[in-house]
Amino acid sequence: MIPRQSLDPSLQTQTGKAVGDMFGRIAPVYDLLNRCLSLGLDISWRKALVQAAAPPSGGRVLDLAAGTLDVAAMLQASRPRLSVLAADISLPMLMRGRSKNRQGKILPLGADARRLPLPDASVDRVTIAFGLRNIRPRENAYAEIQRVLTPGGRLCILEFGSGGQRILGGLYNLYLTRFLPALGRLISRDRQAYTYLARTICEFPTAPALEAEMRTAGFSWVTGLPLSSGIVWLHTAGV
Ligand SMILES: C[S@@+](CC[C@H](N)C(=O)[O-])C[C@H]1O[C@@H](n2cnc3c(N)ncnc32)[C@H](O)[C@@H]1O
Structure with a gap:
């Protein structure tokens, strides 16, 4: 089990700032740890997200x-003529990604997903990879996403499945609750970040529960696709 008391109280209530500050601290090692801890699978998961988004050129x-x-x-x-806005509450995370934006075509935006500084109906697609778990209440983000999407627009979410369910006969759960926090702590030298990661995955709703929540929040349709035996899910929703 993940010890709750080892987390900063502000992370237990998951205020945007505390979560953003934590990601700011691990930004220098974030990409390396992503590749290592996912055994490189995160790249193919993100590719599936981009394919599902299929934004208009x-x-x-x-x-x-x-x-x-x-x-x-x-x-x-995937589409050189696309306008891509990249919003995150943590400026150090966005700064860390500068080398992936050498041509300056991506517009980085320091913003909270629950209060987006964008006009109504201003984007054709919203994507979010491994971000939804960190945002509370999710309903505030859903409302903002629906507000900024154009009619017929689409939200594509890549997120871990609920670690509360046994996956691969329990092997994955053991990896998640024991190995991942220990390795994450060793490499990042941050006592909280990877315990927080495991805990938020364990507490995250199952795919059917999440999809029901999204329908209640007003999305007109929602689909879900398990990836890697349901370790990760790709959810797509329309406004
Ligand atoms: C696990 S990382 C995922 C980053 C990236 N999407 C990826 O696929 O690697 C979660 C990100 O969510 C951001 N975040 C957390 N709460 C947020 C909020 N309320 N609004 C916007 N970004 C937030 C964090 O700063 C962090 O960069």
């Missing part, structure tokens, strides 16, 4: 909780 995409710009860079590479 010349359209506008908002990548939310964009972190170090992995998804934003993939989106830009």
Whole structure:
């Protein structure tokens, strides 16, 4: 089990600033740890997200909780005429992604997903990879996403499945709750970040529960696709 008391109280209530500050601290090692801890699978998961988003050429995409710009860079590479906005609450994470935006085509934006500084109906797609878990209440982000999407627009979410379910006969759960926090702590030298990661995955709703939540929040349709035995899910929703 993940010890709750080892987390900063502000992270337990998951205020945007505390979570953003924590990501700011691990920004220098974030990409390396992503590759190591996912055994390189994160690249193919993000590719599936970009494929599902299928933005119109010349359209506008908002990548939310964009972190170090992995998804934003993939989106830009998939359609050179696309306008890509990359929003994140942590400026150090966005700064860390500068090397993936050498041509300056991606527009980084320091912003909270719950209060987006964008006009209504201003983007054709919203993507969010491994970000939704960090945002509370999720309903505030759903409302903002629906507000900024154009009619017929689409939200594509890449997120871990609920670690509360046994996956691969429990092997994955053991990895998640024991190995991942220990290795994350060793490499990042941050006592909280990777315990926080495991805990938020364990507490995250199952795919059907998340999809029901999104329908209640007003999305007109929602689909889900398990990746890597349900370790990760790709959810797509329409306004
Ligand atoms: C696990 S990282 C994912 C980064 C990136 N999307 C990826 O695929 O690697 C989660 C990101 O969510 C951001 N974040 C957390 N709360 C947020 C909020 N309320 N609004 C915007 N970004 C937020 C963090 O700063 C962090 O960069």
